[in-house]
Amino acid sequence: MAATVTVEVARYRPERDAEPVFQQYEVPVRHEWVVLDALTHVKDEIDGSVAFRWSCRMGVCGSCGMMVNGQPTLTCASYLTDHLPGPIRIEPLRHFPVIRDLVVDLASFLRKLRRVKPWIVRDDGPVEPEGEYRQTPEELERYHQFSQCINCLLCYSACPIVGLEPDFTGPAAIALAQRYNLDSRDRGARERLEALSGDHGIWDCTFVGECTEVCPKNVDPAGAIQQYKLASALDTLRSFVLPWGK
Amino acid sequence: MAGTLDAPRYHGRWHRPRTSVFWWLESWRYTRFVLRELTSVCVAWTALVLMAYVGAAGLGAEALATFLSWMGAPWLVAWHVVVLAGLVYHSVSWFSLAPSAMVVRVGGRRVPASLIVGGNVAAWVVVSAALLWLAGRA
Ligand code: SF4
Numbered sequence: 001m002a003a004t005v006t007v008e009v010a011r012y013r014p015e016r017d018a019e020p021v022f023q024q025y026e027v028p029v030r031h032e033w034v035v036l037d038a039l040t041h042v043k044d045e046i047d048g049s050v051a052f053r054w055s056c057r058m059g060v061c062g063s064c065g066m067m068v069n070g071q072p073t074l075t076c077a078s079y080l081t082d083h084l085p086g087p088i089r090i091e092p093l094r095h096f097p098v099i100r101d102l103v104v105d106l107a108s109f110l111r112k113l114r115r116v117k118p119w120i121v122r123d124d125g126p127v128e129p130e131g132e133y134r135q136t137p138e139e140l141e142r143y144h145q146f147s148q149c150i151n152c153l154l155c156y157s158a159c160p161i162v163g164l165e166p167d168f169t170g171p172a173a174i175a176l177a178q179r180y181n182l183d184s185r186d187r188g189a190r191e192r193l194e195a196l197s198g199d200h201g202i203w204d205c206t207f208v209g210e211c212t213e214v215c216p217k218n219v220d221p222a223g224a225i226q227q228y229k230l231a232s233a234l235d236t237l238r239s240f241v242l243p244w245g246k
Numbered sequence: 247m248a249g250t251l252d253a254p255r256y257h258g259r260w261h262r263p264r265t266s267v268f269w270w271l272e273s274w275r276y277t278r279f280v281l282r283e284l285t286s287v288c289v290a291w292t293a294l295v296l297m298a299y300v301g302a303a304g305l306g307a308e309a310l311a312t313f314l315s316w317m318g319a320p321w322l323v324a325w326h327v328v329v330l331a332g333l334v335y336h337s338v339s340w341f342s343l344a345p346s347a348m349v350v351r352v353g354g355r356r357v358p359a360s361l362i363v364g365g366n367v368a369a370w371v372v373v374s375a376a377l378l379w380l381a382g383r384a
């Protein structure tokens with residue numbers, strides 16, 4: 001195994017760079033190191049000015065997503081040894097504005113998230129005597145996969161539609177909408193559909209499918225969106241055939 | 247919270263890379279997607295030809311013979327070989343995607359993807375065979 005590997009880190013320092021530039025660092029290769037460890041090594045030992053986000057270092061918080069050799073990657077879950085002999089090119093997540101170096105602005109995603117009401121919508125108050133909404137394991141299983149999202153936003157970087165149409169609600173937010181729609185305790189499907197059947201909603205998606213390919217949590221956002229489309233189309237059909245039904 | 251959400255959408259010092267018009271050449275998976283979309287032209291073309299065929303048959307034996315002699319032109323035959331390839335590519339790639347849109351549950355369990363793909367392909371083969379049989383009789 002090589003003793004060191006070159007990492008090429010995209011640097012963007014707004015006070016001096018008009019465009020991002022790449023800076024090379026030589027880091028030791030350790031068997032158990034992930035790409036995030038290489039960046040931490042750079043920051044601790046070589047150049048303290050490099051900016052990047054991370055928190056849990058165990059694939060849970062979703063804050064360490066970056067482009068590694070052009071692929072949206074959770075850097076705490078990607079071994080250095082998988083990228084040898086290098087160089088390893090590390091860039092900020094694509095399709096988001098870059099604030100500094102590897103740090104991107106996420107406010108656009110938070111706005112989109114709010115659009116889909118990612119919480120249990122009820123207008124009838126607590127129905128169970130104890131104020132609990134009970135659920136069987138089968139009912140949980142229906143949405144469980146879509147609830148595994150860690151908001152790492154790799155799927156937004158993988159999606160060319162997000163690049164071309166920045167207001168597209170996007171994979172993770174729609175998967176979360178579907179997660180609540182499939183929840184037996186929720187009554188918000190109609191409100192969400194109103195928000196998502198219009199501009200920048202589900203129909204912006206052309207099913208490229210890359211979001212699902214890159215998702216580190218097997219959420220399958222592409223599947224969620226297609227299932228949403230199918231449900232929406234059936235809903236329209238139903239209201240056409242049975243206009244008095246709803 | 248409100249501060250984050252209502253933060254300015256544009257900031258003079260942020261860097262905003264643009265998506266290139268050649269984004270679909272960046273990875274073969276993107277290219278594969280664009281091919282799938284483009285081959286929908288082959289589907290539309292086939293539908294038109296099929297309708298013209300049925301229309302000509304409806305007009306009588308003479309119209310049908312004229313239509314078939316047009317269809318026999320070498321360049322059209324060559325083009326239709328290309329169309330057939332595009333059609334097969336389009337159909338197969340869509341059928342392989344069907345399981346992610348169709349969640350079928352039987353007895354509380356999700357029907358495996360392979361069964362859904364298999365079902366779609368089987369239906370396709372049956373309908374194609376029926377059409378072929380009809381065309382053979384005509
Ligand atoms: S759907 Fe997957 S890739 Fe997208 S934000 Fe959630 S965990 Fe990340």
Ligand code: FES
Pocket residue numbers: 054055056057058059060061062063064065074075076077
């Ligand atoms: S640091 Fe938390 S997911 Fe990577």
